[in-house]
Amino acid sequence: MQSMQRGNGRPRPFRLLDLPPKILLRIIPLIDIFELALATRKTRRVLKSLKIPVDHFIIQHLEGKHGFSFGIEGGTVVSWYFVDVPQVKDPKDFMSFFSIEGIDFPTRTKNQKECFDHCNGYDNVSIYNSSKHKSGYRPFRETFNVADITKRSKGQQYHNVRYTPITMSGAALPKCWTPNVPDDYQTCLDCFIRFVEAVFKCGVTGYHMDIKSVPNFGKFFTKNVIKNSCRTFELSGVRPQEDSPLTMEAYDIDWVLTNTPINTKLTINCDRIAGNFKLEVPLMQKAITFNCVMKFFAYENLAQSQCNQLEIGSGSQLREIDYREFIATWLDGNNREFRYLDSRIGAKHAEHLKKTLFDAFKTEKCDMKRRMDNYEPTPLHILSDWYDGTVYPNARDIHRRDGMTATIVINVLKKTPDQISEYVKKTFADVGMKSVWRHNSIAWWPDQTKNMSYVELKKHCDDSFVCLENTGCYKDFVNYQELDKCVDDVFWLGPMHFCEKKLREVLDSTPDQLAPCVKEYLKNKNPDKFDCLSIHEKGQCFLADVEKHCEPKLLPMYKEHQNLRLFNRACDGRLRYKDWDFNGAQNDALQFNVFSVKASDAKRGILKNPDVEETTDGNNTT
Numbered sequence: 139m140q141s142m143q144r145g146n147g148r149p150r151p152f153r154l155l156d157l158p159p160k161i162l163l164r165i166i167p168l169i170d171i172f173e174l175a176l177a178t179r180k181t182r183r184v185l186k187s188l189k190i191p192v193d194h195f196i197i198q199h200l201e202g203k204h205g206f207s208f209g210i211e212g213g214t215v216v217s218w219y220f221v222d223v224p225q226v227k228d229p230k231d232f233m234s235f236f237s238i239e240g241i242d243f244p245t246r247t248k249n250q251k252e253c254f255d256h257c258n259g260y261d262n263v264s265i266y267n268s269s270k271h272k273s274g275y276r277p278f279r280e281t282f283n284v285a286d287i288t289k290r291s292k293g294q295q296y297h298n299v300r301y302t303p304i305t306m307s308g309a310a311l312p313k314c315w316t317p318n319v320p321d322d323y324q325t326c327l328d329c330f331i332r333f334v335e336a337v338f339k340c341g342v343t344g345y346h347m348d349i350k351s352v353p354n355f356g357k358f359f360t361k362n363v364i365k366n367s368c369r370t371f372e373l374s375g376v377r378p379q380e381d382s383p384l385t386m387e388a389y390d391i392d393w394v395l396t397n398t399p400i401n402t403k404l405t406i407n408c409d410r411i412a413g414n415f416k417l418e419v420p421l422m423q424k425a426i427t428f429n430c431v432m433k434f435f436a437y438e439n440l441a442q443s444q445c446n447q448l449e450i451g452s453g454s455q456l457r458e459i460d461y462r463e464f465i466a467t468w469l470d471g472n473n474r475e476f477r478y479l480d481s482r483i484g485a486k487h488a489e490h491l492k493k494t495l496f497d498a499f500k501t502e503k504c505d506m507k508r509r510m511d512n513y514e515p516t517p518l519h520i521l522s523d524w525y526d527g528t529v530y531p532n533a534r535d536i537h538r539r540d541g542m543t544a545t546i547v548i549n550v551l552k553k554t555p556d557q558i559s560e561y562v563k564k565t566f567a568d569v570g571m572k573s574v575w576r577h578n579s580i581a582w583w584p585d586q587t588k589n590m591s592y593v594e595l596k597k598h599c600d601d602s603f604v605c606l607e608n609t610g611c612y613k614d615f616v617n618y619q620e621l622d623k624c625v626d627d628v629f630w631l632g633p634m635h636f637c638e639k640k641l642r643e644v645l646d647s648t649p650d651q652l653a654p655c656v657k658e659y660l661k662n663k664n665p666d667k668f669d670c671l672s673i674h675e676k677g678q679c680f681l682a683d684v685e686k687h688c689e690p691k692l693l694p695m696y697k698e699h700q701n702l703r704l705f706n707r708a709c710d711g712r713l714r715y716k717d718w719d720f721n722g723a724q725n726d727a728l729q730f731n732v733f734s735v736k737a738s739d740a741k742r743g744i745l746k747n748p749d750v751e752e753t754t755d756g757n758n759t760t
Contacts, residue, residue: 167213344370
């Protein structure tokens with residue numbers, strides 16, 4: 139230990155870059171290699187000498203965001219995006235600073251834990267200043283300060299000038315800001331592309347984009363994909379609205395399939411295909427992945443395909459006999475380039491398909507001692523189930539006469555408790571963010587709800603309810619009560635906002651025209667209670683004044699809203715929560731709020747509906 143000590147007792151610095159190359163190659167995948175490359179000339183020189191194998195360098199243009207993804211084999215992935223100064227919400231987060239080819243990049247850096255699993259490795263954001271393109275641009279604001287005459291030294295100026303960097307939008311700037319930032323995202327990308335080529339000896343390997351994120355998609359595609367022949371190209375759909383599914387036009391799919399080079403791996407991502415798409419020509423690309431509903435895909439398309447790697451989504455027209463015919467054709471042929479077919483089917487069809495295929499051919503039990511490194515990489519290699527042995531009972535080996543061995547795997551993916559928890563967390567994050575955004579949107583601009591129907595107003599709440607039900611992780615009454623809170627919020631933020639505003643004007647001018655309970659609510663803004671009697675009493679309290687003072691078209695919506703609230707809260711016997719498991723009848727139910735404390739109200743009761751026959755101890759209504 140003494141050899142590691144300086145004379146003053148302090149430890150010597152550990153010189154990482156002085157380690158042998160073999161040791162460095164084992165350490166570098168564990169750190170942010172990109173930030174290391176940007177640090178100094180010495181780090182760049184060392185990284186050049188190591189000849190690190192790059193897994194991918196993909197340029198991304200998605201939903202108006204522009205950047206790239208960079209990863210080394212067996213190492214972390216770095217995602218880097220570029221945003222304009224006016225789009226920066228919190229400038230103080232931009233604490234890092236990098237410089238490439240004399241251009242400065244103020245940057246916000248997040249690691250994987252800070253990204254809440256939305257990134258795989260490191261997620262960086264740098265800013266550029268598009269104000270430079272505008273006429274009258276001045277990079278600084280001049281502030282003149284007059285010097286104190288009593289304190290001014292002889293020969294000094296009577297004033298001093300302070301220069302503050304500004305943008306045309308007047309947006310706030312980070313502390314590490316310099317006027318020497320790029321003026322558009324393409325300049326940023328060009329700088330980093332040249333940097334990667336110089337340090338890692340690697341050019342762009344692929345593109346991931348949607349059609350609307352670049353000015354001229356056809357020209358971009360021709361220049362970068364067709365002429366430069368990249369390894370991968372991934373096209374995603376676009377969202378017509380914020381909460382809409384990813385949609386892709388049928389024409390765009392046909393155009394990309396027709397024009398993508400044969401040796402470029404093509405991926406198509408969308409939730410919905412707009413238009414009537416028909417696959418009328420054979421698939422020519424060597425590798426294609428369809429992450430979409432495959433209603434257009436039939437056995438003729440599979441038989442005529444020239445793909446060596448084909449992944450198709452759910453919903454295809456393929457039947458058990460089609461898979462059997464495809465495997466029989468492979469056994470009778472001699473195509474040694476074909477690697478895999480990955481087809482997603484419904485779980486209810488898995489057992490029948492397994493019996494059909496395993497009984498149709500001469501198969502052997504899958505060799506559990508095989509070395510996976512000796513086989514071509516397939517989507518199976520990334521399944522954790524493959525390595526813990528749970529896939530092997532659903533797998534069989536088949537052998538061709540020329541010695542080629544393949545494996546048929548029919549695997550039903552099962553989520554572990556941790557994966558279910560993660561799925562629920564991400565679902566709630568997605569649903570919650572959409573609901574919060576919609577709530578804020580209505581609160582900021584209630585005018586947008588004036589011409590909305592009640593169905594349109596509560597659409598995002600209904601979507602959230604469906605998502606919560608699909609998780610299967612929450613009680614029925616929790617889902618319905620969350621639905622009730624969401625719908626009630628947007629109703630009072632939107633249509634009822636204008637009515638409440640009118641009622642307050644009446645309160646100020648002629649308060650005697652309002653019901654006492656309405657005046658008490660408007661004066662004290664009493665917090666709402668979620669028990670049945672409180673909901674019923676508040677609804678009846680406002681009903682007469684809504685009809686008398688507010689817009690006539692609001693009254694039917696108000697009655698519909700009140701009726702829906704009583705239904706969602708199981709107040710009038712029309713609804714019984716199917717998984718109620720508390721002692722006693724639902725009439726004495728406790729109210730629960732997701733992620734909140736349990737609360738009960740002594741006033742909670744049941745509102746009798748003469749048209750419904752009730753059973754007090756069960757969950758069914760007859």
